[in-house]
Amino acid sequence: MINRYNSRNIEAICIPLAALLFSLLLFGIFCAFAGADPFGVYASIYRSAFGSWRAFQNTLLRAAPLMLSSLCTALPARLGLIIIGNEGAIVVGGLGAVAAGLTLSTAPPTIVQVAMAIAAILCGGLWIGAVGALRHYRGVNETISSLLLNYIAIALLNHLVGGPMRDPSSLNKPSSYPIAQINMLGDIPGTRVHYGLIYGLVACVIAYFLIQRTTFGFAARVAGGNIRAARIAGLPVGKLTMMICFLAGSCAGLAGMVEVAAVHGRANESLNANYGYSGILVAFIARHNPLAATLVAILLGGILASGGSLQRSHDLPDATVLVFQGLVFLVVLFSESLYGRFFKEGSGVRGQRSAVTI
Amino acid sequence: MDQALGWWGVPLAIAAGTLRGSAPFLFVSLGECLTEKSGKINLGLEGTLLIGAMSAYAIAYLTGSPWLGVITAGVAGMMLGVIHGWLSQQPRVNDVAVGIAMIIFGSGIAFFLGKPFIQPSAPPLPALQFGAWSNLPQVQSALQISPLFLLGVAIAPLMQWFFRSTRWGLYIRAVGDSPDAAKAMGISIFKVRMLCIVAGSFLAGIGGAYLSLYYPGSWNERISGGQGLMAVALVIFARWRPMQCLYASLLFGGAQAIGPALQSVGIDSYYYLFNASPYILTLLIMILTCSPKRTLNGAPGALGQ
Structure with a gap:
């Protein structure tokens, strides 16, 4: 006898896995049409993502910003908001971190790093917090406003690194002045992976407990389930919206800080490296569960890491990874319609679906 | 001549830019308007625009006929529309x-x-010359107008009439405003929405063809700067009326210039x-026109449900 609780859990694990496998199959067919050997492509992806310790470290390097970026979509989703301003929050977070790192360059490294993180958290948080405020006070659709803010953030980045913050020695690729080497985030001992990974893991765990185990998280989930009921129960919906949006943005902002302080060392257009859009995908595959997002981020980080080798050994363009991401996203969305279909006659699961939070 | 015009060059350049740059906004927003009237949102028109731009450029390059490229772009857009219409x-x-x-x-x-088509150059769409009366080259080039833009300008009032005065327009409005009533009338909601999304994607694909074959007139990965996304905001601003989509597109084309x-x-x-500035303008317009208290005037009743 499968009880209701178990069947829900089985679905929650099996359906996303089946969706991933099915999208791998579709991707294989796509590659075959493009003239590449599908099994060779699978092998290359596996090799360059998880095949060796060296490759896996590369994957983890990409997973770190993805974890942080995915929270920018996953947290507001619990409130019923679809926010896709991850890219913009990463960019303004990175800019804030560079500004703080350059202003305080002579302070002790720990203080500089803390200041960079705080600046990034504040910038990213206010950026997406504004989306929440517009949603609450003006009824502006949060998906569109956050998307527009992505473009505005990128324009701001181009303006600042091309003018006021420009390092005159950066000729081909306008950049800000570099952060002093001593103030950069180091690597986790024994690896090439920087501390950003720890930031990502910690942020996801905190987000999970905040949403699942605190009164604040409960209030947010209630408001996400039924906003009218939440208002009647006296929950401060506006405050909840803005706080969740602030937290979401601050996570993505921190991703920007990690990229600046551990990878690039300066702000330039590399900040705008699509971690935002991939983060949205991570959040949706993980069904907005922060703990699942860590695993999905590692998986997707691996796929992103394999882009180069697909280009080299199979002569596929770099957009192949983008096609794969799009396929996975579409199949995962389709799989949403399958929940509750498999255990129909078992124990009346169908009627219970509405009580399940996503 | 640049010197002779001086500061007058700025409004002239903006006017020229409006005539050149507003067509993609126009096609995408008309497509989005049609889609949203049936009660579904298609945020994916950005992808449709890019597919349209790529396929138009590729076909125009391979066959030498830009108009064949335009048709292909519309058909390619429709294919994406089918996926969206079914999945959503x-x-x-x-x-x-x-x-x-x-x-x-x-x-x-x-x-x-589109990777192999970034380098080669495809034949562009021809332009109509409306500026022969002037001897200023700036005016002449400002009044070069693409027939595709004129087509878009013609579609706007046609679509307005279609919604207001035809049986099919009524069906679409019924499905968008009150799907239950539509069902009671015996209309297939799935089919109407599918047709609207596919037709809207066709228009967006043509908007993409305009980008790659007329202005800016080349294919690269940055050709669409979010016009497909802004369309959604533009339709809200236009209050779901096709004629106002036209005015809004002109405004946005101007802001872009x-x-x-x-x-x-x-x-x-x-x-x-x-x-x-187009993004900032969109955001400002949305802040000014939206309200948390009521649903917007003119919004299809079942939109986004």
Whole structure:
């Protein structure tokens, strides 16, 4: 006898896995049409993502910003908001971190790093917090406003690194002045992976407990389930919206800080490296569960890491990874319609679906 | 001649930019308007625009006929529309999320297949010359107008009439406003929405063809700066009326032309910020026109449900 609780859990694990496998199959067919050997492509992806310790470290390097970026979509989703301003929050977070790192360059490294993180958290948080405020006070659709803010953030980045913050020695690729080497985030001992990974893991765990185990998280989930009921129960919906949006943005902002302080060392257009859009995908595959997002981020980080080798050994363009991401996203969305279909006659699961939070 | 015009060059350049740059906005917003009237949102028109731009350019290059490219772009857009129309109508699948996925998928396919066409140059669409009466070259070039733009201008009032005075327009409005009533009338909601999404995607694909074959007139991965996304905001601003989509598109085309126009007279210190003016304008318009208290005037009743 499968009880209701178990069947829900089985679905929650099996359906996303089946969706991933099915999208791998579709991707294989796509590659075959493009003239590449599908099994060779699978092998290359596996090799360059998880095949060796060296490759896996590369994957983890990409997973770190993805974890942080995915929270920018996953947290507001619990409130019923679809926010896709991850890219913009990463960019303004990175800019804030560079500004703080350059202003305080002579302070002790720990203080500089803390200041960079705080600046990034504040910038990213206010950026997406504004989306929440517009949603609450003006009824502006949060998906569109956050998307527009992505473009505005990128324009701001181009303006600042091309003018006021420009390092005159950066000729081909306008950049800000570099952060002093001593103030950069180091690597986790024994690896090439920087501390950003720890930031990502910690942020996801905190987000999970905040949403699942605190009164604040409960209030947010209630408001996400039924906003009218939440208002009647006296929950401060506006405050909840803005706080969740602030937290979401601050996570993505921190991703920007990690990229600046551990990878690039300066702000330039590399900040705008699509971690935002991939983060949205991570959040949706993980069904907005922060703990699942860590695993999905590692998986997707691996796929992103394999882009180069697909280009080299199979002569596929770099957009192949983008096609794969799009396929996975579409199949995962389709799989949403399958929940509750498999255990129909078992124990009346169908009627219970509405009580399940996503 | 540049010197002779001086500062007058700025409004002229903005006017020229409006005539040149508003057509993609127009096609995409008309497509989005049609889609939203049936009660679904298609955020994926950005991907459709890119697919349209890529396929138009590729076909125009391979066959030498830009008009064949335009048709292909529309058909390619329709294919994406079928995916969106089917997927977004599955139970418990959110149409906004499908739109985001379609942006990633559509741009992925466009960049994947379009890679070999970045280098070669395709024959552009011809332009109609309306400026022969003037002897100023700036005026002459400002009044070069693409027939595709005129087509878009003609579609706007036609669509308005279609919604207001035809049986099919009524069906679409019924499905968008009150699906239950439509069902009672014996209309298939699935079919009407599917047709609207596919037709809207056709228009968006043609908008993409305009980008790659007329202005800016080349194919690269940055050709669409979010016009497909702004369309959604534009339709809200236009209150779901096709004629107002036309006016809104002209406004946005003009906003897009401010940056380059100022750069042409030597003001380039805020170039990137001026280039962001369509986005800032969209955001401001949404802040000013939206309200948390009521649903917007003219919004289809079942939109996004």
